[in-house]
Amino acid sequence: MKKTISSVLLILAVLAVLTTVGCQKTENGTAAAEETAAESVENKLIIYTYDSFASDWGPAGAVIPPFEEQYGIEVELKSAGDSGQVLSRVVLEKDAPQADIIIGIDNNMLAKAIAEDVLEVYKPANISNVPDHLIFDESFHVTPFDYGYFAVNYDSQSMDNPPASLEDLTKPEYADSLILMDPRTSSPGLGFLLWTISVYGDDFTDYWNRLKPSILTITDGWDSGYGLYTAGEAPMVLSYTTSPPYHVEYEETDRFKALLFEEGNYMQIEAMGIIKGAPHRSNAEKFIEYMLTDDFQEIIPLTNFMMPVSSKTQLPESFNYAPVSDTPLLLDTADIDENLDTWLDAWLEAAVE
Amino acid sequence: MILGAFFIIPVLSIFRHISFTGILESIKNDYYRNVISFTFLQAAVSTLAAVALGLPGAWIMSHINFRGRRLVSSITTVPFVLPSVLVVLGFVLCFGNSGILNSFIMKITSAEKPPLKILYSFKAIILAHTFYNFPIALRLISAAWRQIGNSRIEAAEILGAGRTRIFFTVILPSLLPSIIAAGSLIFIFCFMSFAVILVLGGGPAFSTLEVEIYRLARISLDIDSAASLALLGALLTALFTWIYIRLQKRASASIRAEKAHPLSKFSKLPARSRVFTIIYLLIILLLIIGPLAAVVYRSFQHRSGWSGNLAFTFKQYTDLFAGESSTAAIFTSVIIAFAAVLISLPAGFTAAYVIVRGRLTFSGLVETLFMLPMGVSAIVIGLGYYSLFTLLPEGFSNKGLLIVFAHSVIALPFVVRTFTTGIRAIKGSLIEASHTLGEGHLGTLLRVELPLLKGSIISAAAFAFCISAGEINAVLILSDGTTPTIPISIYRLISSYQFFGACAMGTVLMLICGIAFYLIDHYGGDEIF
Numbered sequence: 001m002k003k004t005i006s007s008v009l010l011i012l013a014v015l016a017v018l019t020t021v022g023c024q025k026t027e028n029g030t031a032a033a034e035e036t037a038a039e040s041v042e043n044k045l046i047i048y049t050y051d052s053f054a055s056d057w058g059p060a061g062a063v064i065p066p067f068e069e070q071y072g073i074e075v076e077l078k079s080a081g082d083s084g085q086v087l088s089r090v091v092l093e094k095d096a097p098q099a100d101i102i103i104g105i106d107n108n109m110l111a112k113a114i115a116e117d118v119l120e121v122y123k124p125a126n127i128s129n130v131p132d133h134l135i136f137d138e139s140f141h142v143t144p145f146d147y148g149y150f151a152v153n154y155d156s157q158s159m160d161n162p163p164a165s166l167e168d169l170t171k172p173e174y175a176d177s178l179i180l181m182d183p184r185t186s187s188p189g190l191g192f193l194l195w196t197i198s199v200y201g202d203d204f205t206d207y208w209n210r211l212k213p214s215i216l217t218i219t220d221g222w223d224s225g226y227g228l229y230t231a232g233e234a235p236m237v238l239s240y241t242t243s244p245p246y247h248v249e250y251e252e253t254d255r256f257k258a259l260l261f262e263e264g265n266y267m268q269i270e271a272m273g274i275i276k277g278a279p280h281r282s283n284a285e286k287f288i289e290y291m292l293t294d295d296f297q298e299i300i301p302l303t304n305f306m307m308p309v310s311s312k313t314q315l316p317e318s319f320n321y322a323p324v325s326d327t328p329l330l331l332d333t334a335d336i337d338e339n340l341d342t343w344l345d346a347w348l349e350a351a352v353e
Numbered sequence: 354m355i356l357g358a359f360f361i362i363p364v365l366s367i368f369r370h371i372s373f374t375g376i377l378e379s380i381k382n383d384y385y386r387n388v389i390s391f392t393f394l395q396a397a398v399s400t401l402a403a404v405a406l407g408l409p410g411a412w413i414m415s416h417i418n419f420r421g422r423r424l425v426s427s428i429t430t431v432p433f434v435l436p437s438v439l440v441v442l443g444f445v446l447c448f449g450n451s452g453i454l455n456s457f458i459m460k461i462t463s464a465e466k467p468p469l470k471i472l473y474s475f476k477a478i479i480l481a482h483t484f485y486n487f488p489i490a491l492r493l494i495s496a497a498w499r500q501i502g503n504s505r506i507e508a509a510e511i512l513g514a515g516r517t518r519i520f521f522t523v524i525l526p527s528l529l530p531s532i533i534a535a536g537s538l539i540f541i542f543c544f545m546s547f548a549v550i551l552v553l554g555g556g557p558a559f560s561t562l563e564v565e566i567y568r569l570a571r572i573s574l575d576i577d578s579a580a581s582l583a584l585l586g587a588l589l590t591a592l593f594t595w596i597y598i599r600l601q602k603r604a605s606a607s608i609r610a611e612k613a614h615p616l617s618k619f620s621k622l623p624a625r626s627r628v629f630t631i632i633y634l635l636i637i638l639l640l641i642i643g644p645l646a647a648v649v650y651r652s653f654q655h656r657s658g659w660s661g662n663l664a665f666t667f668k669q670y671t672d673l674f675a676g677e678s679s680t681a682a683i684f685t686s687v688i689i690a691f692a693a694v695l696i697s698l699p700a701g702f703t704a705a706y707v708i709v710r711g712r713l714t715f716s717g718l719v720e721t722l723f724m725l726p727m728g729v730s731a732i733v734i735g736l737g738y739y740s741l742f743t744l745l746p747e748g749f750s751n752k753g754l755l756i757v758f759a760h761s762v763i764a765l766p767f768v769v770r771t772f773t774t775g776i777r778a779i780k781g782s783l784i785e786a787s788h789t790l791g792e793g794h795l796g797t798l799l800r801v802e803l804p805l806l807k808g809s810i811i812s813a814a815a816f817a818f819c820i821s822a823g824e825i826n827a828v829l830i831l832s833d834g835t836t837p838t839i840p841i842s843i844y845r846l847i848s849s850y851q852f853f854g855a856c857a858m859g860t861v862l863m864l865i866c867g868i869a870f871y872l873i874d875h876y877g878g879d880e881i882f
Contacts, residue, residue: 054834055845056678079834081735081826084571089739091574098742112574157661176450182557184568216450217473218556219441220548220564223847227442228552230852231651233449246850253661305850341573348384351557 045283046076048086048275049103052304054079059303063296071290073283083109083187090275091116097277100284103145107136107269107330108190111337114141120274122285126292129310134269136330142271145291146306148240149265149325150191151258152178159235165262166199170210178214179225179237183344186221187268192238193347194336195266198329204343205350218351230256241265242305242322249302249318257321264327270306364729366741385565385582389589392561395475395550396543399482403539404532406483406640407490409633411528414491415498417630418616425634427870429488429641430815434823434866435648436840437548438847439859443644444481444553446651448472453647473555481549484640486542490535492815493771496808497531497778498524503614527778530601534774537597538767541590541727562586566730576736583733590728594721601774602717645863652856669857679842679858686822686838687865689753693760693821694814700761701768701813708769709776723769726762731826738830753836759827764817771816775809776802814873819866839865 054060054077064075080086083104090102094116105113113119119141127135127143134144152169154162159177163169169178181189196204216234219225229237241258248254272291274284290296297308301316308315414426432440447453448471455467462468471477501524509519547563557564562582569579619627657664673679704723708716779802787797803810825840837845839862846855 051829051834052845052848055849056676056837057845057849057851079829080739081829082571085732085735088570088574088576088736092576092736092740116574182551182564184564184572190572215556217552219552223438223844224441224548224552227438227847227852228445231442231446231449232451233445247656247661250850251656251661253656253659255661344568344572348557
């Protein structure tokens with residue numbers, strides 16, 4: 001026993017020493033990183049984004065090479081999991097910024113990003129292409145590049161009486177019919193929680209209690225949820241109004257449909273911003289301007305399956321199957337930042353009960 | 354040591370963020386306490402279930418020679434390598450409310466509602482974890498079982514012991530170290546699991562520690578608390594591992610034969626054993642092959658016509674191989690996995706050898722440390738690497754070698770565990786005899802010990818290969834998403850709605866692992882597994 005205790009103490013001591021050394025290293029490292037940043041070549045741009053944006057099937061392959069050619073700037077695209085992980089990475093690197101642009105901050109994350117003070121203000125000239133109601137950050141820490149509405153999607157082959165409202169979803173006829181996502185691990189999941197809060201206010205936990213019988217399961221991410229839905233496990237799933245166009249475009253079927261609800265549909269607006277201390281600031285500005293042009297915007301619909309923010313951009317025909325809500329819902333970003341943890345706790349209590 | 358640094362430095366660099374009050378607060382918090390006890394409970398039940406299912410299989414694999422034996426042994430290890438999103442999909446296609454099993458029963462009985470409510474419950478979690486993990490039990494235990502000499506059993510028979518008595522007094526004690534080794538690995542695996550638990554359990558009522566860490570790191574951006582909670586999880590797994598190691602040491606009776614006993618032919622078995630073998634294999638077929646086959650089946654489907662019904666096609670495969678990127682991903686995965694085997698095997702063997710034979714004062718603790726790469730939350734290790742990257746010169750992070758090292762570290766717990774169990778089981782008298790006959794340490798190692806460890810080597814190699822081939826986080830982080838491997842392609846296909854294509858890629862992954870295991874078994878020697 002004595003031996004064990006002394007060995008634990010020894011290990012702890014070693015860990016303590018290593019940690020201290022590690023901390024000191026950080027301080028030196030910061031200085032070193034700043035030097036490299038200053039020396040770096042001018043014609044570069046380093047972008048952080050979420051993984052599906054960077055993938056072969058995402059927008060990156062179609063928008064980055066033309067930008068590089070047009071501006072003679074070499075782009076280094078680095079992806080780091082989902083958008084939440086990308087932002088945590090930027091926050092971790094706050095003292096020694098490694099990248100110029102972060103792609104993928106949405107209306108629900110903005111306040112956190114501003115509070116962490118990792119973004120630079122920039123108001124692009126091309127912002128005139130974007131209608132006012134999509135400019136959710138009037139302080140211009142970020143600029144929107146695409147948007148969509150969260151929507152309950154349903155399979156018209158297995159359901160002929162779809163619900164017309166959030167309230168309808170609680171009806172007994174929809175027992176075990178809906179697949180949702182966990183707001184702690186998924187951004188559509190978080191979007192749906194905020195949707196219920198923007199409609200029911202403080203009574204949202206009551207709504208969730210009434211909704212519970214209709215929920216088949218709550219998945220960790222959109223991936224599993226949508227996979228289960230298209231495998232026929234449940235007739236309804238939480239997704240976007242822009243999901244049906246995929247099936248129309250690539251599978252030539254309109255069996256999967258998105259629903260607009262009477263209370264309105266909650267919005268997700270995706271944006272990008274310049275990172276504070278960006279080593280290639282002026283190139284970053286060029287990229288933001290480029291992002292608002294047609295060259296970039298017209299790629300968005302069929303690669304990211306979201307709506308382009310520019311009102312000038314023509315939509316592909318399959319997007320006729322993406323309904324547009326005339327009651328878009330959006331919570332105030334400061335409100336979200338202040339209450340999110342309380343809301344999540346309250347939701348969890350209601351969901352676990 | 355170098356390998357250790359790959360794990361320890363990033364972990365330390367993120368654990369700078371913790372505070373002990375943070376840990377105390379997590380323990381005091383009622384909700385976290387519930388989460389921790391649930392995490393523990395499901396892991397314990399899953400472990401029992403996986404070992405219980407693995408035990409009869411281990412008997413079959415170590416006693417009977419039948420056609421397709423090696424195929425069965427290869428297939429059972431495949432679940433391990435699939436990304437959780439495909440495992441969940443396969444499960445639902447098989448056992449879901451509108452899955453194959455329910456549709457079949459509904460057709461026969463003309464029932465209106467799905468008769469079997471298997472999923473979205475606690476038992477579904479256990480079922481899925483058993484599916485994932487029983488191969489560990491099967492492999493480790495059957496390797497040990499194969500080494501129990503017939504002479505001891507015959508001796509017990511001559512002394513008049515019945516079958517049950519022989520099992521409990523001779524066989525079980527010899528198997529115990531391997532059972533404990535398998536159990537500890539399975540336990541930690543289930544302890545860290547979260548996607549499977551959330552989806553198949555039916556939602557947040559079944560949350561594990563990992564989900565909470567995710568929330569803190571991702572949504573609340575509270576990296577300090579995330580790191581504290583991750584450390585708490587790591588400490589708990591370290592504690593469990595330590596207990597297991599104590600148990601295993603106590604159980605370590607080295608009752609190993611000099612030679613593996615011969616296998617019996619299936620046709621020469623008594624009728625009862627034959628029926629048992631067939632029934633067991635059928636259960637395995639349903640539980641293991643069912644979900645895998647569902648994924649394969651789906652990869653040959655596409656939607657045809659405006660009604661969106663499913664039809665047979667090779668389209669997913671022709672699409673997949675139309676561009677170069679999929680072929681490149683497959684190539685990358687295979688190279689990395691083989692390299693990870695080549696590094697983790699010698700490293701793990703050396704570590705295990707030192708732990709068992711080195712008479713270290715803190716050998717239990719050292720062994721526990723080697724299990725830790727499994728016990729630290731993946732998202733936290735990821736953040737650790739990011740905070741470490743800021744310290745490194747530019748461009749340093751973009752190397753395939755780093756990924757190979759990281760995978761070797763992730764595979765080490767399995768490799769070390771497999772080898773320590775194997776080495777401990779070798780009779781001390783054998784080594785002494787070898788020394789008496791004039792062999793040095795090296796000669797003994799090469800001519801006596803290594804041949805006896807063949808089974809362990811094969812298992813360790815198979816585990817290292819599939820852990821690397823199925824790993825996603827380290828690749829994403831270390832390559833900044835610029836090196837797509839097969840699992841990364843699967844996730845990317847899915848996030849662009851291409852579920853059928855993802856199933857095709859998943860099928861390719863299973864095929865590659867199947868082939869790799871077959872080769873490993875084949876060149877490892879027919880006699881062992």
